[in-house]
Amino acid sequence: MNYADIRRLVKLVESSDIGELEIEEGGARLKIAKPSGSASAAPTFMPFPYPMGAPMSAPSGYTPASPSGAAAQAESAPITAAPAKKMHEVQSPMVGTYYRAPGPEAPPYVQLGDMVKPGQVLCIIEAMKLMNEIESEVSGRIAEIRVDNAQPVEFGQILFRIDPA
Amino acid sequence: MFKKVLVANRGEIALRIIRACRELGVQTVAVYSQADADSLHVRFADEAICIGPARGKDSYLNIPRLIGAAEITNSDAIHPGYGFLAENAQFAEICRESNISFIGPSPETITRMGDKALARQTMAAAGVPILPGVEGVLRDEEHALKEAARVGYPVIIKAVAGGGGKGMRIVRNAEELPRNFNMARVEAETSFSNGDVYLEKYLEHPRHIEIQIMGYTDGHAVTFGERDCSIQRRHQKLIEEAPSPVMTASLRKQLCAAAVKGAESVGYVGAGTLEFLYQDGGFYFMEMNTRIQVEHPVSEMVNRIDLVKEMILAVAGKESLKKSPAIEGHAIECRINAEDPDKGFIPSPGQITTFHVPGGMGIRVDTHAYAGYKIPPYYDSLIAKLIAFGNDRDEAIKRMSRALDEFIIEGVATTIPLHRRILASREFASGEYETTFMEHFLEAGKKD
Numbered sequence: 001m002n003y004a005d006i007r008r009l010v011k012l013v014e015s016s017d018i019g020e021l022e023i024e025e026g027g028a029r030l031k032i033a034k035p036s037g038s039a040s041a042a043p044t045f046m047p048f049p050y051p052m053g054a055p056m057s058a059p060s061g062y063t064p065a066s067p068s069g070a071a072a073q074a075e076s077a078p079i080t081a082a083p084a085k086k087m088h089e090v091q092s093p094m095v096g097t098y099y100r101a102p103g104p105e106a107p108p109y110v111q112l113g114d115m116v117k118p119g120q121v122l123c124i125i126e127a128m129k130l131m132n133e134i135e136s137e138v139s140g141r142i143a144e145i146r147v148d149n150a151q152p153v154e155f156g157q158i159l160f161r162i163d164p165a
Numbered sequence: 166m167f168k169k170v171l172v173a174n175r176g177e178i179a180l181r182i183i184r185a186c187r188e189l190g191v192q193t194v195a196v197y198s199q200a201d202a203d204s205l206h207v208r209f210a211d212e213a214i215c216i217g218p219a220r221g222k223d224s225y226l227n228i229p230r231l232i233g234a235a236e237i238t239n240s241d242a243i244h245p246g247y248g249f250l251a252e253n254a255q256f257a258e259i260c261r262e263s264n265i266s267f268i269g270p271s272p273e274t275i276t277r278m279g280d281k282a283l284a285r286q287t288m289a290a291a292g293v294p295i296l297p298g299v300e301g302v303l304r305d306e307e308h309a310l311k312e313a314a315r316v317g318y319p320v321i322i323k324a325v326a327g328g329g330g331k332g333m334r335i336v337r338n339a340e341e342l343p344r345n346f347n348m349a350r351v352e353a354e355t356s357f358s359n360g361d362v363y364l365e366k367y368l369e370h371p372r373h374i375e376i377q378i379m380g381y382t383d384g385h386a387v388t389f390g391e392r393d394c395s396i397q398r399r400h401q402k403l404i405e406e407a408p409s410p411v412m413t414a415s416l417r418k419q420l421c422a423a424a425v426k427g428a429e430s431v432g433y434v435g436a437g438t439l440e441f442l443y444q445d446g447g448f449y450f451m452e453m454n455t456r457i458q459v460e461h462p463v464s465e466m467v468n469r470i471d472l473v474k475e476m477i478l479a480v481a482g483k484e485s486l487k488k489s490p491a492i493e494g495h496a497i498e499c500r501i502n503a504e505d506p507d508k509g510f511i512p513s514p515g516q517i518t519t520f521h522v523p524g525g526m527g528i529r530v531d532t533h534a535y536a537g538y539k540i541p542p543y544y545d546s547l548i549a550k551l552i553a554f555g556n557d558r559d560e561a562i563k564r565m566s567r568a569l570d571e572f573i574i575e576g577v578a579t580t581i582p583l584h585r586r587i588l589a590s591r592e593f594a595s596g597e598y599e600t601t602f603m604e605h606f607l608e609a610g611k612k613d
Contacts, residue, residue, distance in 0.1 A: 154216065
């Protein structure tokens with residue numbers, strides 16, 4: 001399932017009498033719900049089950065399994081752009097804990113599908129009690145969020161994939 | 166006891182520390198630069214965190230990234246190894262502030278012993294023999310001239326904050342002194358951002374003999390005897406042995422007692438080494454290294470003690486050795502570097518295609534290399550330490566020679582052929598060599 005497919009499904013739900021559509025494919029679930037009669041349907045994406053288990057447990061998943069260097073994040077996220085398209089990868093410039101929002105109650109800086117501009121804050125990485133804002137270097141759409149809130153990240157770890165626009 | 170130790174280093178020493186931790190039942194975290202992703206220490210640790218690109222200052226020297234890695238892995242201690250931040254008082258201080266145990270002495274002790282002039286003063290006060298020289302910094306030319314006359318020429322002017330041969334000037338008479346004093350100050354300012362210099366008596370043909378100590382949290386220290394590290398090229402050690410061929414039992418007793426006293430006088434905790442120059446029957450304290458050293462294995466073999474385990478236990482405040490062990494047997498270590506001795510020791514990074522390590526009785530190899538390993542060009546050239554142990558020096562030499570013949574490394578140039586020649590030489594066999602040995606040996610070798 002790629003972004004184009006999802007867009008088509010959203011249009012389908014919008015233009016029909018379908019109130020709610022749920023699809024499961026390749027380990028990911030997509031649910032599109034129309035809030036009682038409204039014309040627009042915002043797709044909500046289920047979080048991907050990361051194979052290394054709960055993000056707060058011993059980060060044995062950070063040990064690279066292959067000689068390629070950066071953390072071995074399994075390529076399990078099916079909600080990506082078609083493989084032919086070149087994505088911009090946002091890599092962690094530091095070692096610390098990833099937070100998706102400025103505070104525990106605050107809304108996340110970005111969500112899947114959001115358009116971002118250069119300089120826009122994407123997330124916070126915390127280390128040594130200091131919060132560091134990580135800014136986007138490109139314009140584009142958040143195609144993938146590869147880390148969970150409060151997950152430890154290492155240098156070079158891929159945080160986001162942005163579909164450049 | 167620590168639950169998890171982050172190893173803030175790479176290469177063979179990182180693996181060494183991981184091994185000690187495993188034996189102690191302590192979890193390990195390896196940190197690595199992107200250039201070291203295939204390194205053995207990464208594979209053998211329980212966890213591994215990438216901390217940056219290849220350059221030291223962006224990875225192994227990067228304090229925020231190291232502390233960040235310790236935080237996200239919940240490490241309660243950091244072992245700094247040798248080199249990098251091992252003797253960086255600021256790093257030790259930040260560890261302390263971050264509630265992480267630094268496996269080494271306190272920041273205050275590191276600072277004190279890192280200041281060469283201050284270290285000399287401290288040891289002198291503890292009765293450790295020091296090289297005749299000035300107590301403290303040379304104020305000006307006049308002061309330098311006066312002190313040089315008192316100490317007696319030849320003298321050497323050294324940078325207080327220095328090392329590695331920089332900011333050092335040998336002066337053989339009073340006429341040469343003012344010029345060299347000023348040049349040394351400029352060099353020191355440029356190299357270390359600190360123009361302070363001091364002077365010492367200069368020994369023309371000394372041996373470099375060092376004493377290994379271990380301090381404990383209850384305030385006492387023990388010693389593991391000496392290592393003779395006189396075989397050096399440009400102040401880099403090539404071969405070390407324990408005990409020293411020139412040490413006598415009574416000299417050892419005297420020197421070790423002084424070393425212990427010196428360590429206890431500063432409340433030293435952890436592994437440390439006091440370096441001495443020895444010439445014409447006299448020992449003179451040079452400096453103290455507040456870290457575990459590359460050549461620690463030779464002391465381990467003759468004392469039958471794992472010094473890395475011991476230093477972890479010492480800093481953790483665990484049970485300690487009550488008294489110094491007795492030295493038995495003889496150990497020699499050859500540092501195998503990826504350098505070409507026939508081409509001016511030019512570094513030889515690249516891929517190791519064959520790597521066959523020697524074995525058999527009395528042979529130990531500490532290495533992070535393996536067949537297929539690509540030696541990165543960004544770090545030091547040490548790829549293996551070959552240690553031979555025997556019941557006496559003669560057996561150790563024969564064993565080392567045999568092992569060097571078996572050590573097959575292909576794909577990169579190494580210093581193995583040079584070590585074989587040194588071990589086969591009459592001077593080495595006689596045990597009568599000093600720090601000028603390598604220079605003469607290499608010169609003589611060129612004539613062949």
